[in-house]
Amino acid sequence: MDLVKASAAAGVFMAAGATTYGISVLWNMPAWKHITENLTSEVYAENYKHYLVGATDENKGWWEWSLKNKLSKDKSSENEKPGFGFKDVTDNWKNLKDKCGEAYKKPKGDVVSDTTTSDKYLERDVWRYCSPSVKGKPTTVADKDTEQYQSQTDVYGTTQKTKLISTTDESNDWFWQIQEDRFFGIGRYKEVTPEGSSELDKNNDSLFHELYESRKKYSRSTVKGTCEIAYGLKSTKENGKPTATEANVLKFCSLEGK
16 A cells, blocks of 8 residues: 555544545545655756655656546646647557656756746646646745735745645645655654654744644644644744744745755
């Protein structure tokens, strides 16, 4: 049983606050393994290795699934047609795999969000066809939740809004499942040291320290729920509120955790 299905069977994904939408997508998705090869800091995928599917034959089933359920459907759609690079992918899973692998190693400036470009990879396409995401790159607080924090000018949900992943957009459920597994060392990460065990000082970061401690409880807290609390906190200590360092908020609640 693969990562997502094993986690769902154990109730972990449900605990993370998944929606019916997120569950249905993940249950129908074949097993996959993320990028494990070493990449230089200059290339696009270097910071997203845990979230992008490894361009290997080992992931054949996943590439076939993505080709059938994403790329092929988009090619026949008027509104979701793939852009540069992916529009020329043939009806062959290896072609899609190789195209994603090529995009991963492009300089960061050659994968862009500007949909009017005709000679560079679209970031939207890379995330839609090369990751578990159904809609594209995970949306941020700036994309979806700005109003929630607009009256709080100095909380993380405002100062880091372009980096922090939205906790209200259900299309991000797959991202939060990965963060959950990494933090607690479960699923595909059960053989590695849990991210949450790494020097979480209860005085400087009581929020994430308490989250990791909750692993001992029958019903533990979730990364997604904890991040939502963190977005309403300041980087400086406030009386009566938990603490969370900026470094850890970005590590556990954004794509910058590597």
